[in-house]
Amino acid sequence: MENALLYIAGGLMMGLGALGAAVGIGILGGRFLEGAARQPELIPMLRTQFFIVMGLVDAVPMIAVGLAMYVMFAVVGG
Amino acid sequence: MAAAPETSAEYIKHHLTNLTFGQHPDGHWGFAHSMQEAAEMGFWAINVDSMLFSVGLGVLFLWGFRKAARTATAGVPGGWQNFVEWVVEFIDESVRGSFSGKNPLVGPLALTIFIWIFLMNLMDLIPVDWLPAVAGVAGVGHLKVVSSTDPNITFGLSLSVFVLVLYYSFKMKGVGGFFGELAFQPFPKFLAPVNLVLEGVTLIAKPVSLSLRLFGNMYAGEMIFILIALMYGGGLALGAFGGLLQLGWAIFHILIITLQAFIFMTLTIVYLDMACQEHH
Numbered sequence: 001m002e003n004a005l006l007y008i009a010g011g012l013m014m015g016l017g018a019l020g021a022a023v024g025i026g027i028l029g030g031r032f033l034e035g036a037a038r039q040p041e042l043i044p045m046l047r048t049q050f051f052i053v054m055g056l057v058d059a060v061p062m063i064a065v066g067l068a069m070y071v072m073f074a075v076v077g078g
Numbered sequence: 079m080a081a082a083p084e085t086s087a088e089y090i091k092h093h094l095t096n097l098t099f100g101q102h103p104d105g106h107w108g109f110a111h112s113m114q115e116a117a118e119m120g121f122w123a124i125n126v127d128s129m130l131f132s133v134g135l136g137v138l139f140l141w142g143f144r145k146a147a148r149t150a151t152a153g154v155p156g157g158w159q160n161f162v163e164w165v166v167e168f169i170d171e172s173v174r175g176s177f178s179g180k181n182p183l184v185g186p187l188a189l190t191i192f193i194w195i196f197l198m199n200l201m202d203l204i205p206v207d208w209l210p211a212v213a214g215v216a217g218v219g220h221l222k223v224v225s226s227t228d229p230n231i232t233f234g235l236s237l238s239v240f241v242l243v244l245y246y247s248f249k250m251k252g253v254g255g256f257f258g259e260l261a262f263q264p265f266p267k268f269l270a271p272v273n274l275v276l277e278g279v280t281l282i283a284k285p286v287s288l289s290l291r292l293f294g295n296m297y298a299g300e301m302i303f304i305l306i307a308l309m310y311g312g313g314l315a316l317g318a319f320g321g322l323l324q325l326g327w328a329i330f331h332i333l334i335i336t337l338q339a340f341i342f343m344t345l346t347i348v349y350l351d352m353a354c355q356e357h358h
Binding site for chain 2: 051052054055056059060062063065066067069070073074075076
């Protein structure tokens with residue numbers, strides 16, 4: 001029973017993290033394309049900023065994935 | 079390996095344990111043999127492997143870049159000189175883009191942070207069992223190769239940046255100016271305590287988020303590498319699939335390690351820029 005709850009917790013962590021990252025990077029990528037279409041000469045600058053913000057958006061879900069993996073394989077397995 | 083791990087959970091925990099040197103509760107000094115023993119050593123224990131790899135990579139970085147600077151020629155440059163020039167130009171451009179004032183410290187600081195964190199993260203791409211196996215033959219039970227998966231190291235980096243931020247805040251704005259920035263924004267002056275709490279949290283959140291972001295990304299990446307390495311014990315088909323997965327994740331991870339090093343550097347520059355601005 002406890003193990004089942006831990007698996008559900010890991011699944012929730014990964015799923016909700018993926019949800020947030022998907023929304024965030026979707027908006028970010030859409031705006032990047034809009035900006036690039038409007039002013040193609042700014043693409044190099046926009047791409048740098050895009051990657052910085054993507055790293056910021058991506059960081060927390062990625063941490064959640066790591067912790068979920070830890071819970072599912074190390075905590076439950078032990 | 080010294081103590082052959084048996085279950086997958088033991089294997090994972092073995093890989094996530096630092097080689098810790100400190101004082102045992104009974105008084106003698108020595109290495110810890112498990113996570114629990116390391117926790118009992120308290121504050122003055124030191125993670126020998128993190129220190130070894132971080133300082134070693136720092137020395138490697140200084141030696142390599144110094145060599146390029148000493149042997150630099152105006153004629154046809156070698157490959158290493160080309161690379162170093164490209165890196166220095168790239169960092170210089172980033173600093174000029176984000177840092178508005180004039181400060182001789184920020185450029186070298188940004189270069190050091192970027193290359194050092196990149197090198198520490200790069201150790202993640204070495205297959206997870208190689209170096210611990212070598213250490214195991216030499217009689218060392220635990221070895222964590224990636225220094226940036228140790229929160230002590232990332233917090234050390236971010237707290238050093240935080241000290242610099244405080245130093246430049248006091249130097250450029252004065253005590254009154256810095257306090258004013260904390261207390262008289264974003265609401266009017268009569269709400270100073272509220273402002274102080276809000277701005278104080280913002281200030282403290284800088285080093286915490288800076289270090290936890292790097293640590294969390296590297297920890298998660300390392301975790302996934304360890305899980306992939308577990309597949310090699312599952313027969314030929316699963317092992318081959320694991321090899322494919324490891325290659326794929328390693329290629330994706332090249333992006334992550336560079337990006338995280340770059341983000342750490344960029345945010346350092348931005349924080350220092352905010353600390354050095356005199357108006358408000």
